């Protein structure tokens with residue numbers, strides 16, 4: 168869907184991105200993460216040509232992006248950023264309608280789309296349609312920003328720290344929202360973040376950057392279990408590595424299905440990290456488990472949380 172081939176970008180002679188090659192597949196949720204100034208935002212902005220690359224090739228849907236008319240390209244790509252960038256003198260409905268209006272959609276279709284998106288982002292249309300940005304909380308503004316980016320049903324959604332500057336609860340809620348939207352709409356998403364746990368939660372594929380280059384790319388599990396270098400190992404935090412791995416695993420993977428136990432159950436879809444918290448909170452060794460339909464399906468043992476994890480491989484390789 169989006170391919171970078173040996174792409175570099177220089178600012179005042181200094182490389183912000185160096186010889187970058189990436190292949191972002193259709194429907195994939197890719198997260199760019201890395202040290203500050205490593206070139207994440209520059210990489211993202213080169214996709215919709217907010218920044219033009221100097222060397223190499225970037226293709227979108229098989230076509231070199233320089234061959235697209237910039238406006239056409241940007242309309243095919245939603246863009247949401249941390250500072251939101253809502254127009255302050257436009258209400259929520261007008262903000263969301265920006266691209267559909269440019270595309271000259273009939274008004275009835277625009278109105279229906281606004282309501283649909285507000286509903287998708289968990290905002291009551293009747294209550295929020297006519298409000299202005301200053302009448303919204305930070306989290307609500309971020310939601311409207313995402314709704315606006317999705318308005319014309321773009322093929323690609325580009326997000327630069329879209330949940331930055333939010334409290335952890337709102338941030339978590341919006342992360343769940345974007346996961347749901349991704350599953351529902353199947354759109355290609357490229358998101359930049361500083362937050363390792365956010366990257367691990369959201370990504371199908373993580374691209375870890377440092378100093379303008381890709382250090383390693385792969386699934387969250389591959390980066391955690393097979394870090395290519397000490398830098399990768401340190402980046403994901405040696406001390407928190409185990410907990411982060413637990414957050415990628417689910418109760419269903421460790422449940423002993425032939426056992427039953429009375430008591431307040433845990434759902435098999437919950438992460439092992441959350442299960443660990445529950446073990447500590449309840450001071451117990453075993454938890455009854457139910458499936459998605461609430462039917463008992465086994466027992467989770469505390470000791471099984473640490474079973475069967477592969478440790479960092481000596482032969483670690485990028486994947």
Ligand SMILES: Nc1ncnc2c1ncn2[C@@H]1O[C@H](COP(=O)(O)OP(=O)(O)OP(=O)(O)O)[C@@H](O)[C@H]1O
Nearest residue numbers: 178179182183201202203204205206207208209210
């Ligand atoms: N418009 C610009 N003019 C000059 N230098 C720039 C410009 N944009 C980015 N840079 C430089 O390019 C490098 C990469 O910046 P970029 O914003 O892509 O990094 P980042 O990984 O997104 O950083 P952060 O996580 O701190 O936001 C930095 O050294 C930055 O100072």
